[in-house]
Amino acid sequence: MANKEILLKIVNLKKYFDTPYGPLHAVDDLTFDINKGETLGVVGESGCGKSTLGRCILQLIKPTSGEIYFEGSDVLKCSRPELKMLRTKMQIIFQDPYSSLNPRMTVAQAIQAPLLLQGLYSKHDTASINTRVDELMDLVGLAKRFVNSYPHELDGGRRQRIGIARALALNPKFIVCDEPVSALDVSIQAQILNLMQDLQADLGLTYLFITHDLSVVKHISDNIVVMYLGQFVERGSSESIFRNPSHPYTRALLSAIPIPDPDIRQKEVILKGELCSPINVGNGCRFAKRCPEAKDECFACDLSVVEVEHGHFVSCKKFM
Amino acid sequence: MINMFSRKIGKERLNRVRSPLEQAASQFKKNKMAVIGLVIIIVLFAVAFFTIIIDFVTNDYIYNNYVINQNLVLRLAPPSASHIFGCDEFGRDLFMRILWGTKYSLFIGIGAILLAMFIGMPIGMVAGYYGGRTDNVIMRLMDVILAVPSMLLAMAIIAALGTSTVNLLIAMSVANIARFSRIARASVMTVKDNEFIEAARAIGANDMEILVKYIFPNAFSPNLVQFTLGIGNSILLVAGLSYLGLGVQPPSPEWGGNPYNSKNIYEGRMAYFSISRYVSCYICRRFQYAWRRAEGCNGSQAEKVGSEFIV
Amino acid sequence: MSNILDIKELSVAYHTEDGTVYALNNIDLELEDGETLGLVGETGAGKTTLAKSIMRLLPVPPAKIEYGDIIFSGENITDMDDEEIRAIRGNKISMIFQDPMSALNPVLTVGEQIKEAILAHNNISEDEAWSKSLEMLETVGITKNRARDYPHQFSGGMKQRVVIAMALACNPQILLADEPTTALDVTIQAQVLAMMRGLKEKFNTATILITHDLGIVAQMCEKVAIIYAGEIVEVGNVHDIFKNTAHPYTKGLLEAIPSIYADCKRLKPIDGLMPDPTIRHEGCAFSERCIYCDDICIHNQPPAVQSVGTDHKVRCWKPLCSTLS
Numbered sequence: 001m002a003n004k005e006i007l008l009k010i011v012n013l014k015k016y017f018d019t020p021y022g023p024l025h026a027v028d029d030l031t032f033d034i035n036k037g038e039t040l041g042v043v044g045e046s047g048c049g050k051s052t053l054g055r056c057i058l059q060l061i062k063p064t065s066g067e068i069y070f071e072g073s074d075v076l077k078c079s080r081p082e083l084k085m086l087r088t089k090m091q092i093i094f095q096d097p098y099s100s101l102n103p104r105m106t107v108a109q110a111i112q113a114p115l116l117l118q119g120l121y122s123k124h125d126t127a128s129i130n131t132r133v134d135e136l137m138d139l140v141g142l143a144k145r146f147v148n149s150y151p152h153e154l155d156g157g158r159r160q161r162i163g164i165a166r167a168l169a170l171n172p173k174f175i176v177c178d179e180p181v182s183a184l185d186v187s188i189q190a191q192i193l194n195l196m197q198d199l200q201a202d203l204g205l206t207y208l209f210i211t212h213d214l215s216v217v218k219h220i221s222d223n224i225v226v227m228y229l230g231q232f233v234e235r236g237s238s239e240s241i242f243r244n245p246s247h248p249y250t251r252a253l254l255s256a257i258p259i260p261d262p263d264i265r266q267k268e269v270i271l272k273g274e275l276c277s278p279i280n281v282g283n284g285c286r287f288a289k290r291c292p293e294a295k296d297e298c299f300a301c302d303l304s305v306v307e308v309e310h311g312h313f314v315s316c317k318k319f320m
Numbered sequence: 321m322i323n324m325f326s327r328k329i330g331k332e333r334l335n336r337v338r339s340p341l342e343q344a345a346s347q348f349k350k351n352k353m354a355v356i357g358l359v360i361i362i363v364l365f366a367v368a369f370f371t372i373i374i375d376f377v378t379n380d381y382i383y384n385n386y387v388i389n390q391n392l393v394l395r396l397a398p399p400s401a402s403h404i405f406g407c408d409e410f411g412r413d414l415f416m417r418i419l420w421g422t423k424y425s426l427f428i429g430i431g432a433i434l435l436a437m438f439i440g441m442p443i444g445m446v447a448g449y450y451g452g453r454t455d456n457v458i459m460r461l462m463d464v465i466l467a468v469p470s471m472l473l474a475m476a477i478i479a480a481l482g483t484s485t486v487n488l489l490i491a492m493s494v495a496n497i498a499r500f501s502r503i504a505r506a507s508v509m510t511v512k513d514n515e516f517i518e519a520a521r522a523i524g525a526n527d528m529e530i531l532v533k534y535i536f537p538n539a540f541s542p543n544l545v546q547f548t549l550g551i552g553n554s555i556l557l558v559a560g561l562s563y564l565g566l567g568v569q570p571p572s573p574e575w576g577g578n579p580y581n582s583k584n585i586y587e588g589r590m591a592y593f594s595i596s597r598y599v600s601c602y603i604c605r606r607f608q609y610a611w612r613r614a615e616g617c618n619g620s621q622a623e624k625v626g627s628e629f630i631v
Numbered sequence: 632m633s634n635i636l637d638i639k640e641l642s643v644a645y646h647t648e649d650g651t652v653y654a655l656n657n658i659d660l661e662l663e664d665g666e667t668l669g670l671v672g673e674t675g676a677g678k679t680t681l682a683k684s685i686m687r688l689l690p691v692p693p694a695k696i697e698y699g700d701i702i703f704s705g706e707n708i709t710d711m712d713d714e715e716i717r718a719i720r721g722n723k724i725s726m727i728f729q730d731p732m733s734a735l736n737p738v739l740t741v742g743e744q745i746k747e748a749i750l751a752h753n754n755i756s757e758d759e760a761w762s763k764s765l766e767m768l769e770t771v772g773i774t775k776n777r778a779r780d781y782p783h784q785f786s787g788g789m790k791q792r793v794v795i796a797m798a799l800a801c802n803p804q805i806l807l808a809d810e811p812t813t814a815l816d817v818t819i820q821a822q823v824l825a826m827m828r829g830l831k832e833k834f835n836t837a838t839i840l841i842t843h844d845l846g847i848v849a850q851m852c853e854k855v856a857i858i859y860a861g862e863i864v865e866v867g868n869v870h871d872i873f874k875n876t877a878h879p880y881t882k883g884l885l886e887a888i889p890s891i892y893a894d895c896k897r898l899k900p901i902d903g904l905m906p907d908p909t910i911r912h913e914g915c916a917f918s919e920r921c922i923y924c925d926d927i928c929i930h931n932q933p934p935a936v937q938s939v940g941t942d943h944k945v946r947c948w949k950p951l952c953s954t955l956s
Contacts (some may be wrong), residue, residue, distance in 0.1 A: 190900030256847030
């Protein structure tokens, strides 16, 4: 790929939470970058740290260490006014369309809130604000008649559209999508995914798409990062990961998806055991306890990253 | 096949722009007891305002001649045509005293609670929002206040500051400040972890904006319940303090002050302000119920509001 | 094989202050002994209402069974009084709910909770009940020494196993599973589903598996019923539903799922939303969203389910596959 501009670069990002039982390793030493106009899918199950990662990038949570470069400059070092400016370029869409909207604000108020907060429009400029709100509602496919409705009067799909319109209000370049379709029905999921793809094409957006659903991530991502208990496990283009899933965890994830075809019987790569706690983890591979191919050395030393194909990286002793 | 209420297909539900207030109002209207309660409250307020206006217009003429004027001939007179409720031990018409006493109980009672809410709520919100040490320090201070029974606390404050209306207001609000702060803190803590607060941060809102525009409107309901319940308790507290001679001073016809010297004879009168206190609490609660219904809770959830916050 | 459950023309409505919600309209469903029936539908279709009606767990002042019969093992349970229905609940018909986090009592150990379920319907001693409880835990893959642990000490997947153990403790004839794995991670879901397949072989319990995930249905069920806007629009064996789809809604659902095997760049959603359940429709409930919709569909209710194959029924004016010759 010639000259793809890197929009976001994460270097050795770590986030540890302090608990009475020891440090909780939510995100452990993650490094990747996202090119402009592309979608990076972050896949993993609950407790793998993907939501924490998204929030660290947006500085809703302060990372413990590491660097985040957005358009070349380190965002962790910027001042408060610079951070507020940065918010116009980086936005987030949340998972739960019910709790991510203020129940006291109408659709119009929710969408214009970022415009007023950032001072892009003054409170008295109602005509331009209304035009902009109408524009955004059109963009996301919300009918005009809902402009004064409250969130509780609308269904999940429509509420998620409000969330998307709110995220787009400031014309951001980069959007973190934290499981935006997980809470929606299948037919509505498809509508919202199509909408997000259209918006990406029309507005040149870059997405960090966080999900646990591999079928959704294949559909929407150009590149994929697989995480397990805060650690990076596998990374590569969407096509190469699905064609050649290398890490045992990725293979287990893929085989665990129930196939919607009664004639094909599920492969029985059933993982043993449960996720272990991310508190006080030792060195070595955190997946080793459940790995069907684990050896003694997997528990002991730190992992290093191996490139199995061009652009396709795996963090597993098997390939060393 | 049952065929009830069939309507034409494709008829869309009208998108009536109903704000929570409009929805609460329509719920309210459906509840007969709430409406009756509202009427009683309006009557009480009307009486209070009426008496104030009369005093202003007639330059205290009626007040001086009918309410505080002593006529020992009529001492303890039974109810009659000219004195509907009879007279007290100083020969003063009780009915007029009760009418003129309305404004003290109502306004001092409500005023004290309002003052407590305006001071206690921000304290509780700050404690709940920031958590950690700030929360600890603030809440331990509030614990100290709550450790003393409110009546005794009020009495101690009045003893220290002296008897006047302002001091009375201060004394009565102190205990309630602690109650409001606890409730505000709890409701802020439930709201602040919602994603829409994070969303507000993501669009660039600072702490003050989040507290005022996002958290306050969503966390206000339990405080409203405490407010309505507190009015009733407050009115009783005023009456109690006046009964002990620490509240509104005689000859002012405050409801509690009336039986000050005649405790044994007038015990039956107590029922009057107990009933009105109950009624005022009730209609405020119905309004609260209607508000919660408008927010989208179903009936049983809306009923539960406030019950866990009754201190 | 006889039908263990027969639902005939069941109609349930919720009478609320804001209007009447017609949750279920004329549901006809049959469940054979030992069969696993998948009930597929989206949010608001009426799946949970149907499950709760069978268990008679609906809150009766707003909800009301307006019409219809539920016949369990030959007995009509629709009008049974509280005592009789309590003898059936947990004992002959069991239910597992979606959220394992809130389904367990946090102040009792898991062994105790299963023991309670057993003692409620069996006249045996506490010790016997306790040992049965330990047996059930082993059956669902939890070691005996965890019986004295509290629910918060278990992960989501293990909690769901405990819930399943409770449901199967009295060896019921029917198990209603309301989205049992929706709240679980995909690898844990695979474990739980594998366990449920094993249990099915061991106990031969007839199961109604409620889900919106067609993948789970394909792997776990023999028969499938699709529910839309309170009506069963298609029912048949799993092969027919996936390969000889008759109803446009089922077809739409199958095409809307993103698949890791297909290579399409754009999904095919079903436009529009489920209709307002407070409004009774003149014609077919799906007509607004159906791409094959015709005049007859808008103005006339489709005929009661018609057969398009062996045990394959559909409620549609223009079924996608015609009657087999």
